[in-house]
Amino acid sequence: MLIINEYTSDGNRLLSVRIDDLSAPATEIMPATGQAAYVGMVGSMVLVRTDVGAPNVRLIGIELNAASPAEPDEWVEIVPEYTEPMQNIYRAKDFIVGLYRREVKPFIRVHNLEGTLLYDEPMAETASAFGLTVTPRSNKIFYALQSLFNPGTGYRLDLDTRQTDIFFKPSVNHDIDQFETRQVFYSSADRTRVPMFLVHRKGMELTGENPTFIYAFGAGSFVANPWFQPYLVAWLEMGGIYALPGVRGGGEYGESWMKAGAGANKPTTIDDYEAAIKWLAANKYSSADRIVGHGSSASGFLPLAIVNRNPNLLGAVQTAFPFTDLIRYSDMHILTNWTSSGYGDAADPEIFDVLKSYSPYHNIVEGACYPPTQLTIPSKDGINSAHGYKYLAALQHAQGCDNPIVMKVVWGVDHRWGATTQQSIESHADELNFLAKVFDLEVPSGW
Numbered sequence: 001m002l003i004i005n006e007y008t009s010d011g012n013r014l015l016s017v018r019i020d021d022l023s024a025p026a027t028e029i030m031p032a033t034g035q036a037a038y039v040g041m042v043g044s045m046v047l048v049r050t051d052v053g054a055p056n057v058r059l060i061g062i063e064l065n066a067a068s069p070a071e072p073d074e075w076v077e078i079v080p081e082y083t084e085p086m087q088n089i090y091r092a093k094d095f096i097v098g099l100y101r102r103e104v105k106p107f108i109r110v111h112n113l114e115g116t117l118l119y120d121e122p123m124a125e126t127a128s129a130f131g132l133t134v135t136p137r138s139n140k141i142f143y144a145l146q147s148l149f150n151p152g153t154g155y156r157l158d159l160d161t162r163q164t165d166i167f168f169k170p171s172v173n174h175d176i177d178q179f180e181t182r183q184v185f186y187s188s189a190d191r192t193r194v195p196m197f198l199v200h201r202k203g204m205e206l207t208g209e210n211p212t213f214i215y216a217f218g219a220g221s222f223v224a225n226p227w228f229q230p231y232l233v234a235w236l237e238m239g240g241i242y243a244l245p246g247v248r249g250g251g252e253y254g255e256s257w258m259k260a261g262a263g264a265n266k267p268t269t270i271d272d273y274e275a276a277i278k279w280l281a282a283n284k285y286s287s288a289d290r291i292v293g294h295g296s297s298a299s300g301f302l303p304l305a306i307v308n309r310n311p312n313l314l315g316a317v318q319t320a321f322p323f324t325d326l327i328r329y330s331d332m333h334i335l336t337n338w339t340s341s342g343y344g345d346a347a348d349p350e351i352f353d354v355l356k357s358y359s360p361y362h363n364i365v366e367g368a369c370y371p372p373t374q375l376t377i378p379s380k381d382g383i384n385s386a387h388g389y390k391y392l393a394a395l396q397h398a399q400g401c402d403n404p405i406v407m408k409v410v411w412g413v414d415h416r417w418g419a420t421t422q423q424s425i426e427s428h429a430d431e432l433n434f435l436a437k438v439f440d441l442e443v444p445s446g447w
Contacts, residue, residue, distance in 0.1 A: 011032045011033060011034045011035050011036065012032060012035060012036055013028060013030055013031050013032040013036070014028070014029050014030035014036055014038060014046075014048065015027060015028050015029065016029050016046070016064060016069075027064075027069065028069075028070045029046060029048075029062050029064065029069040029070055030048055030050070030062065030070060031070050033052050034050060034051045034052035035050060035051045035052075036048050036049065036050040036052070037049045037050075039059065039089055039090065039091055040090070040091030040136055041091075041136075042061065042091070042113050044063060044064045044065055045061040045062065045063050045064070045076070046061065046062045046063075046064060047059060047060075047061055047078065047091055047096075048060050048061075048062055049086070049088070049089050051255070052072075053072075053081075054080075054081035055081070055254055055255035055256065056081045056082060056083070056084070056085045056086060056254045056255065057081065057085065057086035057089075058077060058079055058080055058081040058086070059077075059078045059079035059089050059096065059098075059115070060075045060076060060077055060078060061075065061076040061077075061078045062074065062075055062076075063076075077115070078096065078111075078114075078115040079096060079098065079111055079115050080115075082100065082109075084100045084101055084102045084109075085100065085101050085251065085253065085254035086098055086099070086100055087099040087100060087101060087106070087129075087223075088132065090132065090134035090141075091113075091134070091136050092134050092135070092136065092138065092139050092141060092159060093135075093136055093137060093138055093139045094112070094113065094139055094159070094160075095110050095111065095112060095113070095118070095139060095159045096110070096111040096112070096113060096115070097109075097110055097132075097134050097141060097159070098110075098111070099129060099132055101223065101252070103183070103195060104183070104195050104197075104223060104224065104225060104246050104252045104253075105123070105126065105183070105225075106123050106127070106128070106129035106145075106225070107120055107121065107122050107123055108120070108121040108123065108141075108143075108157070109121075110159060119162070121157060121162065121164075123143075123145060124145045126147065126181035126182065126183060126197060126226070127145035127146060127147050127150075127181075127225070127226070128145065128146050128147070128225035128226060128227045129143055129144070129145055130143070130144055130145075130146065130152070131143055131144045131152070131154075139158065139159040139160050140156060140157070140158050140159070141156070141157050141159065142154065142155065142156050142157075142167070143155055143157070144168075146227055146228045147179075147181055147199070147226050147227075147228065148179070148181065148199045148226040148227070148228065148229055148232055148233070148236075148242055149174065149176055149179045149199070149228070149233050149236065150170065150172075150176050150228060151170045151172065151228040152168075152170055152228065153166060153168065153169055153170065154166065154167050154168030154169075155167070174233055174237070177202075178201055178202060179199060179200065179201055179202065179233075179236055180199070180200065180201075180202045181197055181198070181199045181226055182197070182198050183195060183196070183197050183198075184196050184198060184279075186245075186275060186276060186279040187275065188248075188268070188271050188272045188275040189271040189274075189275060190268070190271070192248070192260075192268075192272070194245055194246060194247060194248070194272050194275065194276065195224075195245070195246040195252060196243060196244065196245040196246065196276055196279075197224070197225070197226050197243070197244045198241060198242070198243055198244075198285070199226055199236065199241070199242040199243075199244075200236060200240070200241040200242070201236060201239075204239075204241070206283075206284045206285055207284070208281075208284040208285070208286065208287055209286065209287055209290055210239065210240070210241050210285055210286050210290065211238070211239065211240045211241070211286065211290050211291075211292070211435070211439045211441060212240065212241040212242075212243055212280055212285055212286035212290060212291045212292070213232065213235055213240055213241070213242050213243065213291075213292050213294060213435075214242075214243040214244075214245070214273075214276060214277060214280065214291060214292070214293055214294065215242075215243070215244055215294040215295065215296075215299075216244070216245050216246075216247045216269075216272070216273050216276070216295065216299055216302055217247075217249075217250055217295075217296075217297075217298065217299045218246075218247035218248060218249030218250045218261050218269040218272070218273070218298075218299055218302070219249050219250060219261075219262075219269075219297075219298035219299060219342055220250070220251065220258070220298070220342070221250075221251035221258070222250045222251060223246070223250060223251045223252050224244050224245065224246035224247075224250060224252060225244075226242070226244055230428075231425075231428035231429070231431070231432060234432055234443070234444060235432065235435075237444045238432075238436070238441045238442065238443065238444060239441065240441075241280075241285055241286065243276060243280060243285075245272060245273065245276040247261060247269050247272035247273050247276070248260040248261030248265070248268045248269055248272050249261025249262055249265075249266065249268075249269040262342060262343075262344070263342075263343070263344035263351060263354075264344060264350060264351060264354050266342075266343055266344065266354065266355075266358070267354065267357065267358055269302065270302060270305050270306065270309075270358060273293075273302050273303075273306060274306055274309065274313065277291055277293065277306070277313055277314065278313075287315075288312060288313055288314065288315060289315040290315050290439060291313075291314055291315055291316075292314065292315060292316040292317065292318055292435055292438075292439075293306055293307070293313075293314045293316075293317050293318070294317075294318045294319065295319050295320075295322060296319065296320040296321060296322070297320070297321055297322070297323075297383070297415065298323070298342060299322075300319040300320060300321060300322020300323060300324070301319075301322050301323050301324060301326065301358075301359075301360050302319075303317045303318070303319055304317065304319060304322065304324060304360035304391070305358045305360055305363070307370055307371060307373075308358075308360060308363040308364060308365060311365070311368050311369055311370050311371060314371050315371055315372075315438065315439065316371050316372045316373070316374075316434075316435060316438045316439070317370075317371055317372070317373040317374070318373075318374045318375075318376070318431055318434070318435075319373075319374075319375055319376070320375070320376040320377075320417065321376065321377060321378055321381050321383065321385075321387075321388070321415050321416075322360075322375070322387060322388065322391075323343070323383060323387055324359070324360045324361045324387040324388065324390070324391035325359060325360075325361045325362070325386075325387055325390065325391075326343055326346070326355045326356075326358070326359035326360075326361075326362075327346050327352070327355055327356060327359055327362060328346070329343065329346075329383075329387070330345065330346065332383070332384040332386060332387065343355060360391060361387075361390060361391050361394060364394050364395055364398045365398065366398045366400075367398065367400040368398065368399075368400050369399070369400045369401035369403065370395060370398075370399055370400075370401075370403060370405065371403055372403045372404050372405075372434070372438045373395065373403070373404070373405045373406070374406050374407070374408065374430075374431065374434045375388045375391070375392055375406070375407040375408070376407075376408045376410060376417060376427055376430075376431070377389065377407055377408070377409050377410070378409075378410045378413040378414055378415060378416065378417075379409055379410065379411045379412060379413060380412060380413060380414050381413075381414055381415050382414055382415050383415060385409075388407060389407075392405065392407045406434070408427065408430050410423065410427055
């Protein structure tokens with residue numbers, strides 16, 4: 001049996017084809033009413049992960065021999081939707097293994113093949129899980145956990161005995177054990193509870209003046225777990241703090257969290273980011289003039305929108321390949337479907353007013369003293385490099401003080417910091433050097 005995944009504007013549909021009779025027509029087993037993915041087989045039943053009728057995702061079984069397999073009445077729910085969002089799910093030899101999130105942190109949930117919940121298996125609480133490898137021929141599974149300072153430790157879990165052991169440790173040029181990651185929660189402007197990860201040296205004294213790098217995304221299904229970023233290890237060794245809030249618009253708590261920061265609700269993403277900055281200052285991690293706001297791609301507008309609201313909220317701004325003209329963005333880049341899943345469509349009068357209220361390019365304040373600002377713009381960016389060029393010109397024209405407004409153009413590159421490892425290193429080195437100068441920091445030897 002061959003399973004075909006066909007994408008449509010309404011989602012994707014699944015079809016089956018008998019490989020012993022390829023001339024026979026394909027049979028639709030899942031209509032395009034949402035997102036669906038083939039997981040495996042149990043006998044003649046196809047296991048399908050889907051968000052149809054389950055925003056946090058569930059696992060259903062579809063009998064191939066049914067008279068009308070694509071009809072929802074023919075589907076059997078194997079693993080129900082839980083309050084914790086499902087990230088992915090797999091078929092092992094005797095088990096169904098799901099990767100879930102609880103308070104943004106990953107864990108494994110194990111069911112038998114009939115869908116009975118057996119147990120939850122915890123993972124490291126402040127890490128990102130990736131590379132989960134499961135095969136229907138074995139009850140042993142493999143996965144890796146990484147953090148801001150750890151590129152990935154490999155683990156093996158025996159589903160029968162629940163025994164976990166480390167089978168791989170990375171080799172790096174820094175001491176992984178000198179850093180720590182912790183999670184905190186803070187209240188946004190509307191009292192919504194928002195999660196945030198903080199990374200810094202163990203035992204760091206919080207003086208209220210610690211240089212702090214805050215990044216957020218808040219778009220699509222992105223979940224704000226710390227991931228390995230070598231240049232930010234240098235930032236930590238320079239005495240810096242890294243803050244990663246899980247602002248609304250992202251996938252931290254599933255579809256409802258994403259929708260709460262999309263379209264007409266996008267200003268809540270900015271509110272959550274601003275509240276995180278204020279929390280860091282109020283809790284003596286840093287102060288406004290020692291915090292750099294960072295964003296990239298879909299979140300590139302965030303720190304720009306913040307300093308349009310109040311230029312004194314940040315001590316520096318860095319953004320990479322951002323959207324800055326949110327009135328014309330859908331005419332300027334290749335992702336036209338973002339009008340429904342990201343910022344919204346400016347052709348809608350209600351959405352137009354919302355976009356105009358926070359679009360970075362349209363809200364620059366003439367004569368205001370903006371903090372030192374650095375843009376990283378790839379010359380061949382698919383979302384259109386003009387976003388960076390026009391914003392830089394407008395901000396330099398409006399700047400009311402001597403703080404620098406600069407841009408690095410990464411030549412011959414699309415939506416990233418570099419086409420090669422060396423080019424990416426140079427881009428990130430320029431970002432670090434900019435911050436070292438702004439905050440008067442010493443760059444560690446060897447970096």
